[in-house]
Amino acid sequence: MTVDAPILSLRDVTQLFWSRSPDGWRRRALRALDGVSLDVHEGETLAIVGESGSGKSTLARLLLALNRPSSGQVCFRGTDLRRLGAAGHADYRRSVQAVFQDPSSSLNPRMRVSETLGYVVRRHDLATAQRQAAFIEGHLASVGLTPADSFMGRYPSQLSGGQQQRVAIARAMMLAPRVIVADEPLSALDVSIQGQVLELMRALKERSRVGFVVISHDLHAMEAIADRVAVMHQGRIVEMGRDVFTHPKHEYTRLLLRARLPADPRAARAQLAAAVAGPVAVD
Numbered sequence: 001m002t003v004d005a006p007i008l009s010l011r012d013v014t015q016l017f018w019s020r021s022p023d024g025w026r027r028r029a030l031r032a033l034d035g036v037s038l039d040v041h042e043g044e045t046l047a048i049v050g051e052s053g054s055g056k057s058t059l060a061r062l063l064l065a066l067n068r069p070s071s072g073q074v075c076f077r078g079t080d081l082r083r084l085g086a087a088g089h090a091d092y093r094r095s096v097q098a099v100f101q102d103p104s105s106s107l108n109p110r111m112r113v114s115e116t117l118g119y120v121v122r123r124h125d126l127a128t129a130q131r132q133a134a135f136i137e138g139h140l141a142s143v144g145l146t147p148a149d150s151f152m153g154r155y156p157s158q159l160s161g162g163q164q165q166r167v168a169i170a171r172a173m174m175l176a177p178r179v180i181v182a183d184e185p186l187s188a189l190d191v192s193i194q195g196q197v198l199e200l201m202r203a204l205k206e207r208s209r210v211g212f213v214v215i216s217h218d219l220h221a222m223e224a225i226a227d228r229v230a231v232m233h234q235g236r237i238v239e240m241g242r243d244v245f246t247h248p249k250h251e252y253t254r255l256l257l258r259a260r261l262p263a264d265p266r267a268a269r270a271q272l273a274a275a276v277a278g279p280v281a282v283d
């Protein structure tokens with residue numbers, strides 16, 4: 001493995017999904033990703049934006065090795081995932097963690113918080129049996145679940161959506177990952193909670209220097225935390241950079257930015273008012 005290589009990279013990756021035509025005789029290919037190349041550097045927050053169906057989740061699943069590409073390479077520290085040895089694979093499994101959209105389905109409803117997190121501690125040998133509770137409570141506290149011991153015995157149904165997502169983030173953070181791939185981590189949450197979880201991600205990044213690949217429809221939120229933004233359209237990255245929102249180069253990015261106006265009702269109302277109050281015919 002190369003030391004200075006990006007922690008994750010995609011090299012000319014294509015992902016096809018096959019389906020049958022309605023008459024059942026022909027197979028049709030859908031090109032969910034089309035020649036995508038991308039580097040994720042250690043410690044950076046890379047946002048992936050784009051309309052529904054543009055391939056964002058497909059890209060995330062490849063980075064997490066939940067899918068295999070139809071062609072091209074997915075690399076961890078410069079080595080193709082298929083060529084990682086046992087030690088490299090173990091390093092990858094700890095260094096790259098996932099947080100998903102709906103915390104209630106990513107946490108086992110029949111397991112208490114202490115059991116869900118305890119399972120990971122034992123599986124990865126993160127603390128001795130005597131130290132396990134203190135280790136878990138330390139991680140709960142570091143994602144803002146305090147007093148930590150009051151959360152240990154609770155089931156997911158006894159937590160709010162925001163608290164569930166914090167538990168999911170604590171579970172990922174316990175392994176001291178270098179990057180967390182988060183597919184729409186905010187969109188199942190109440191709007192009032194989204195800002196808090198976003199703030200937590202920013203705090204973790206500062207404290208632990210963990211990077212994020214974060215997928216979101218919320219361009220405002222991404223503008224607030226991203227170091228770089230990749231804009232996806234029909235399976236391709238059409239634009240990538242630091243000032244994508246302030247200086248969009250691609251017409252599709254401009255469209256995306258315009259489409260977000262209704263998400264900001266005051267701005268939309270002001271625009272509408274200006275349009276309505278526009279040139280008035282006087283005779």
Ligand SMILES: Nc1ncnc2c1ncn2[C@@H]1O[C@H](COP(=O)(O)OP(=O)(O)OP(=O)(O)O)[C@@H](O)[C@H]1O
Pocket residue numbers: 017018030031032050051052053054055056057058059
């Ligand atoms: N397992 C699959 N089998 C067949 N088609 C799939 C599969 N997964 C994704 N697709 C298709 O691939 C394309 C990209 O899907 P993907 O889920 O990556 O989009 P997305 O950008 O995450 O969209 P959204 O914003 O709605 O989550 C879509 O046309 C989708 O229907």
Ligand SMILES: [Mg+2]
Pocket residue numbers: 056057058
């Ligand atoms: Mg998706």
